[in-house]
Amino acid sequence: MARIKRDWTSLPEGLLALIAELLPSQNDLCCLRAVCRSFRSELPPSTTISFPQSILTTTDFLKGPNPSTNGLYVLIESTAYAVRPLNKKESPPWLIKVEKTKPGKVEIKDPLSILRFRFPRKLPKFLNLLDYKVTEITTSYALETTAILKGKPELAYGGKYSQLEFSSGKVIFTSGIDESDEEFAVMVKFGVGRLSLWRNVDKKWSKIDLEIDLGIDFEISTIIFMNFNRRLVLIEDIIYHDKKFYVLLSRGVTMTVDSKSLSVTEVAGTLNDLKWYKSVYLLESHNNLFLFAKFSKNLDTEDYLKVFKLDKERHEWFRVEKGLEFEDRAIFLSEDGSFSLSAKESSE
Incomplete structure (x- = not known):
């Protein structure tokens, strides 16, 4: 037949x-x-991002938390992909990040860096998606001022160091992306000292104050950014986990922010193992929250990691010694959003 x-x-x-x-x-x-x-x-190419469009177009969301200084913002969506040619299954996948800056325009970047991605000579200039297996891994968001995108940072900074943190920020939001949901909320971390929350219930930005006293045993690098009168600390990372906004501060101090009441609650105190670290990241895996801390002994040794898991009942971070929590997973740590995937997925 x-x-x-x-x-x-x-x-x-x-x-x-x-x-x-x-x-x-x-x-x-x-x-x-x-x-x-x-x-x-x-079918026209998609020019929208996975974010409630009505919030971007009918509210003051893009004016940001300090509209008198920075002007309008742009919400940027970045998606990490694993790309592998179908005719070379034995070769490892390429990991790339595609950033949408304007409708119909994208930029290719290194998924583990803020720098633009430089294509190796072995990579083709054009990809026919029918010839490649493309796996979408994770998506992250950022707010940037239009002045920054136009290459005029002096307009964004307003000539004042106090406004530097408002030029760009890491964005996280509640899991339900629904513009009709009054509980929908967005948190933005500007630099290391500014934290703002936008809520759909009142459609405005609110500043989140985090004031704690870590004592005199404190990193020198933190002193530079510290206001001695208000005892502010560095905001290291933020994540939305278990229907809550988590904020990681200096030395492992961790807070949650209630988007309804704007109240701040400490869920973990100072972590003694976090002294003189280079960087720290929050990561969700298997419904648990982890803290990855990067250290360096000296200029002649390679960097090393310490991993901690949050015990929500005891309100403390405890050290993960054997690494069994990530035995079958590949971990990617990045300032704009860390993620993990199974080793099988990363090698297939």
Whole structure:
């Protein structure tokens, strides 16, 4: 019996668009558009980000927490992908980050750095997604002033060091992306000393004050950023975990912020093992919260890590000694959002 050859280019009008709406990721949409020219002509490339559009267009969200100084902001979406050619299954995947800066425009960056990605000569300049397996790993968000994006940082800083933290910030938000949900909230970490929260219930920015006393046993690098009258500390990282906003401060002090009441609660105190660290990161894995601290002994030795797990009942971080929590996982630590994936996924 002869095999029937189907003409996918003659689908009923509107059916292809309905199919595209059901696709789980933008990567799947790209693969669908790569089938043929007629598909590409009927399906425009996605220019939106996975964030409630009405909040960006009908509220003052993009004016930021300090509108008199910085002007408008742009919400930037960055997605990390693992890319592997189908005809070379034995080769390791390429890990790249695609950043959307403007509608229809993207930039390729190193997923573990804030720098632009320089393509090795071995990488092709053009990718046919039908020839590659592309796995979407994680998505992160940032707020940047339009002045920064235009290459005019002096406009964003306003000539004042006190406004430096407002030029760009790491963005996290509640898991339910629904503009009609009054509990939807967005937290932004500007630099190391500014923390702001935008809530859908009142549609405005609120400043979160974190004032604690770590005592005199304190990092010298922190003193530079410290206001001695208010005893502010460095904000190292933020994450949305277990339906709560977690904030990691200097020396492992960890707080949660209630988006409804704006109250701040300490969930872990000073961690004695965190002295003279280079950087720290929060990471969620298997419904648990982990702290990764990077250290360096001296200029002649390689950096090393210490890993801690949050005990929510005892309100403290405890050291993960044997690493069994991540026995089958690959860990990626980054300032704009750390993530993990199974070793099988990273090698397939």
